[in-house]
Amino acid sequence: MTYDNTQAMMAYDARKKSIALAYVLWFFLGGLGAHNFYLGRNGVAITQLVLMILGVLTAVLLVGLFLMAGVGIWVLIDAFIIPGTVERSNMALAAQFKSNASVTPPARFTAHDLSAEMDALATLRNSGAITEAEYEEKRQALLARLQ
Incomplete structure (x- = not known):
């Protein structure tokens, strides 16, 4: 993705x-x-x-x-x-x-971009907009982009 x-x-x-x-x-x-x-x-x-x-x-x-x-x-x-x-x-x-x-x-996808995306995902998870499973799936997809 x-x-x-x-x-x-x-x-x-x-x-x-x-x-x-x-x-x-x-x-x-x-x-x-x-x-x-x-x-x-x-x-x-x-x-x-x-x-x-x-x-x-x-x-x-x-x-x-x-x-x-x-x-x-x-x-x-x-x-x-x-x-x-x-x-x-x-x-x-x-x-x-x-x-x-x-x-x-x-x-380019930098570590700074990753950090901003991870913060945005965490905010969505903490506010209840996404579930823990959705958070983990999107987090793994972001981490895969760095490899």
């Missing part, structure tokens, strides 16, 4: 979507479209938000109850499509990083 590919993988790991977080947002703020905002489905999210607000404002006329019920059914259906949406989002993100990643290593 090249230096640029390692950077791309670290950036991907930092930006990929989480199914668990999407479900937490769905459970607590689903009627407001929060899970769809998180997943990048802004048009759907704005529509859900507007319909819910209109439903609340017109609930005294009983029309709003139908709007809120419609959004409720929509949100229940969303519960079943969240995993696929997260997967598609992460696949698109991976493809974006893959197309931007260079296949050629930098001209």
Whole structure:
């Protein structure tokens, strides 16, 4: 794995979507479209938000109850499509990083570069952004580049 590919993988790991977080947002703020905002489905999210607000404002006329019920059914259906949406989002993100990643290593890889990369990996591990196994795998890849 090249230096640029390692950077791309670290950036991907930092930006990929989480199914668990999407479900937490769905459970607590689903009627407001929060899970769809998180997943990048802004048009759907704005529509859900507007319909819910209109439903609340017109609930005294009983029309709003139908709007809120419609959004409720929509949100229940969303519960079943969240995993696929997260997967598609992460696949698109991976493809974006893959197309931007260079296949050629930098001209020189110095001990200073290694130190900076190791510090960055340690920071990611300590913050919980990557697991101990991911840290060790990336650390071994960096050390292999010096040989």
